[in-house]
Amino acid sequence: MDTDFQLHGQPLIKTRDFEESTEFVYNLWRPYQAVKRLGNGNYFFETYAAFRPDIALARINTSGGLALTGGQLDDVYLLAIPLRGHFRFVHSTRQYDYSGQHSASLYSAGQYHEIGLPEPVELLNIRFSRCFLEGTLEDLLGRPMSQPLIFHPELDLTGSLGQQVLALLHYLKTALNSMPVDQHSESMALQQVERALMILLLQEQPHNYSAEMKSRDPDPANWQLLRAEEYVKSRLDHALNVADLARAAGVSERTLSSAFKGKHGCTPVQFIRQLRLDAVHHELQLEYESATVTEIATRWGFSHLGHFTENYRKQFA
Incomplete structure (x- = not known):
């Protein structure tokens, strides 16, 4: 997998102080109840990020040796892609280990989870606005949601879906790096790529509405037409x-x-x-x-x- 996801500009944080990085994690990922230090070795933590109204990209590089517990993302969905090293993700009672850049984790809003970073690791985190993602789902369904959207937490990066997701993220990263930071929120091209990424995940990554979407009468005036429109955009x-x-x-x-x-x-x-x-x-x-x-x-x-x-x-x- 191509791991060139460098984000330009100054880091949001670059520190060797565990307490400083803990405060940063609390502010950026508020739901976590505790950030624990694992081990006593040399420690560092740095993050580069780019923010849009409905999506944010963050590249995190850390020496590891920490665990985030008690997490429940209420307002966002989070896709975590390992670029180097490995991390551990507990979803409900099941544990997933991510390494070798073969798979990524997809955290659903409202679901309890924990993250373990026991060794040096680089991650690309993509946060999606819950309102925007669920609104896109309702557009595809043609009706309001009846229950919260819950994705299967593991995404295969080696398959067709994973490769398409990575390609869209590379395009998004390149576009973000090519324009001034104060213009990020105004770009129509970025908004189109973001929506295409969300539609791709909603149509191809298993979730609790997948069966309904696949069983619908293939009316091109609904979701198939929408997919063609987003392909164009x-x-x-x-x-x-x-x-x-x-x-x-x-x-x-x-x-x-x-x-x-x-x-x-x-x-x-x-x-x-x-x-x-x-x-x-x-x-x-x-x-x-x-x-x-x-x-x-x-x-x-x-x-x-x-x-x-x-x-x-x-x-x-």
Whole structure:
């Protein structure tokens, strides 16, 4: 697994003082009742992080020798990916050991758990807003939730789902590192990648709504159409065609085109163009953006400047 998840900027904390790191953990992960020191060897703890309204990435590097007990995440879901070393996770009464970068742990909101870091370890933690994740699930279901969302706590990083999750996280990390920190919360591209990541987890990682989602009538006007839309949004700066969208949604091109016309009143190609025009318009409004109109338009897939100019005027005149 590629472990290049470096986050730029200054660390939130870099210390050899156990008490200082304990206070930091309490503030960042409030539910833990105790942070215990294991052993008496040399100790260090550092964290780099990037924050968005509905998701946060944190790369944690520590000498280990600590355990977090009494945890219950009420407002967030947490995906923990080992980059180096191993850690131990207790979910309810079952213990999971993560090492060798083969699997990750997925903590569900409201569920009791403990974490053990007995030796040097590097982790990539991704926190998802409970409100945003559960709202995305309700969009996919087409109805309000009837009970809390609980994921299976182990995610295989070597399979198709794990590889797709890692690819989206690399894209997200690269995008975060490429822009000023004070612009992170305003990026439409980041929001699209985040939502695509959430939909991927909700559709592919087992949870207590999985059976209902798989048994639903495959109506492309509902979750399959939503999946096609998120596929477009997460790859808006890539070459796209209707066949790609149809494969992502699991329906035929004709069915997909009919669904887009029914919901959006346009074809999939027109939908892509509208989103790209929105992306160009958004970047042109940003104060820090110094690129020319041509450079921005090209970045978002417009190779013919004349056609771009005409369509842009129609949409934003």
